[in-house]
Amino acid sequence: MSKRIRILIAKPGLDGHDRGAKYVARALKDAGYEVIYTGIRQSPEAIAKTAIQEDVDFVGLSLLSGAHNELFPEVVRLLRKEGAKNIIVFGGGVIPEEDISFLQEQGIEAVFTPGTPIQKVLNFIESKKEKVLA
Amino acid sequence: MIDEIVKKILNGDIRAIARAISWIENDLPDKEALIDELFKQTGRAKIIGITGPPGSGKSSLLDRIIDLEKQKGKKIAVLAIDPSSPFSGGAILGDRVRMQKHATDPQVFIRSMASRGHLGGLAGATADALKVLDAAGYDLIIIETIGVGQTEIEVMNIVDLVLLVLVPGLGDEIQALKAGVMEIGDIFVINKADKDEARRVKAEVEYVLHLKNEDSKESSNPIFMTSATQNTGIKELVEGMESTLQQMEESGLLKERRLKRLALELKRILSSKIEDHVHHFLNTENNLELWLDQLAHRQAAPYQLISKKVKQVLKEFKKQ
């Protein structure tokens, strides 16, 4: 058997700044993961449904417009509603320090702000691998 | 556990369908039992392959086809194949971006697959993933191949009908296409027909098809001019797909193809089973180093060594 980790990189909301999302997608590919990319302007519902159809292990959300407090938790809520308890959600973008603990309470397991080295993201995924493969 | 997931799949449970495909992709232990169980419920879906060079707009075209097929009340599933990196093993699966407006539609299921080293434009698990979708009750299943060129003939072995998408501006590539891949198309689509050179491409395709069909009793293949971005010609294409499939059904060609497909599949399973047994018996994994050592020191020669091993295997088979 040869389980490969699958990761959905998604852009909720209306902002079109996808430089970061695309960079992360490419870097994850280079690290050996299978990355599904949604493109911009995705509703939380579309992201949750995509995650389930693609049977991913992780969902990474990227948003720079400031709408993260509304949209990130909504993705988590919809995933859990559809019974996808195992999917790990993380996020990135222009996110103020003080919002991070709120997002974590809402089930976004890690939040990466601008300037974060990609290795930190890779380490995070690596640290959850056991849980995913179980 | 298998009974449970099979039951869910037959009920059209999206999460179960998605998990089953991963199960197959990851080659989990119970995969065979799962497929056998589902196989009994397959044979109803129409399966279509879309192939063509990169940049020909396959995904956009597919997006438009889904629009129309959805209106007819059909349930549609898509398997979109993208290549895995030969270096990292990773992949970026981005085909669904152009179909993402269907993501929330309960009538539509889209799944991206990485080739995981499989050659021929598909993923190794594609054929079996089809069975999951067929059993789950999708009326139409469409496979989008990677689209790298001439080697992608495998798709014709797993679908009912192949659409070959071509576009203007490919230059020499059309020459290369003539060399082989043209053989696999049942329906030809000239996409980006709003571009001026589209008519020239059509003429070239007509010429090549003329050569192909001269010594064949089959009727000439239909050609459609479309523009996925301008949304023109799609309706005609969808009607063409339907009538071609109907003709194939009436003429018995569809049945013939499906039997051929099963035959190929049986042969494939047989070969791989035999291979597994042989490797198991010879304990290849552990002995390989030893054999290589013998070869390296010229204590044995490759044909001689393998012939000896095969004889051992045959002897064992006779005993059983």
Next chain:
Amino acid sequence: MDKFKKIEEQKKQWEEKTLNKVLERFPEQKETFTTGSWLPVERLYLPRPFSEEEYLENVGFPGQYPFTRGVQPTMYRGRFWTMRQYAGFGTAEESNRRYKYLLEQGQTGLSVAFDLPTQIGYDSDDPKSVGEVGKVGVAIDSLEDMELLFDGIPLDKVSTSMTINAPAAVLLAFYIAVAEKQGVPKDQLRGTIQNDILKEYIARGTYIFPPKPSLRLITNIFEYCSKEVPKWNTISISGYHIREAGSTAVQEVAFTLADGIEYVQAALNAGLNVDQFAGRLSFFFNAHNDLLEEIAKFRAARRVWAKIMKERFGAKNPKSMMLRFHTQTGGSTLTAQQPDNNIVRVTIQTLAAVLGGTQSLHTNSRDEALGLPTEDSVRIALRTQQIVAYESGVTNTVDPLAGSYFLESLTDKIEEKVWNYLKRIDEMGGMVYAIEKGYIQKEIQDAAYRYQKEVEKGDRVVVGVNKFTMEQEPPKEILRVDPNLRKVQAERLANLRAKRDNAKIQKTLNALKEAAKEEKENLMPFILDAAKAYATLGEICNVLRDVFGEYQESIVL
């Protein structure tokens, strides 16, 4: 040429006697040096064989073809650039207060930032707007909001730039309608709408319609304004966002000018005369940290555009050949770490823009990598421009770096590479096809990926991020937008819908729909009618969505 033979000889001697000795003992920091966008940089540039004819043809005089040295003969000796800070957030009332503050602080023009729902043509109460209302700019749903936005600001006195693209025609209509209410006639209005849809497909993402109807809307505006709003800049062809998406300096110029070519061609195809509209085209570029490369970039851009307009499109009026541009300092160069360092980055970028001959400038605030800028940060950003203008002395002569051996060489290099790209895009059948194919996006992504890899590996130093970092960052103050804004706007919309003449709305929207179906019809008057009747932005855009359809992203990763 013999002229520089002596220099060549002496250079050899210098290398042998002086340079090599030093190199042996003190090797240079790197084997090869490049600009920020990977153009090779040599150790030393020397005078090169440069004929008089060559100077006159390629460099020339300011205010004259090919405008390498600037579009005005006196540049900043006559008047400084327009200091124009992009601002807007929350409700129209809040933004109105910020504009008045900026005008009091000595800003000379307004620049309106709209929130994302406005930019994509959704009303604040649309389900797609959840979370986004008022976040990256001001929420404008109807003429009513626009009236509040410019309350007490005389539109015959200020020039207003609006960053609006897909629904540019609608926001321009709102603006014209507000002016009318203030008693200001259309032909007195000065300002700019961004109105550049192609770069939205490439880099910025706030598109609505497919390319063909989008280009039609743009040419409709060109035509309408040439007759009715003659002082208005009808488009701001933008490289800014292309650069933000990670392009090189060369790509920024090449793809922006390629977009420009497409717009000019579209207008010509619609039957307009080139000199009728080309003088109102304006451009918008980024200013990054590599000071000299940026200056060379601006000079090269002016030269290439002048040649395109004269040689390719046969423009006769010199105004049609002038590349006039706005600059914004590079948002993507700002760091969330040690945000005060950004003030220094912005200063360098300001110098790049000014030495490159910009017509107007926005300087970013230090805290923009953290969220919306505070009032303090905005003021420092504006002061940066004022210090460069009044204290640095670089404004006292025109194009002060012309004649620098390195800078002229770099200008030529960038020009050459820009032409190469333009040729390739032409071969593909133009910019629309190159975008639909994903070629442009892929070129930019590759550059962005390369850049980020260098940062990750430490080959490219970003101070405070991968070198000279601090364990404990000082706390940061940020501005927050009221999260209940969507409700406030929704209530306002509900009130509006209740009190306006809805029969009239239906009538104007139906007329717009019928006109949209007729390719030859100019849509501006129809949009203006609907706007004046208080049809909302979303209602107007939905009518057009019905007729035109929506664009689907083309990405190649």
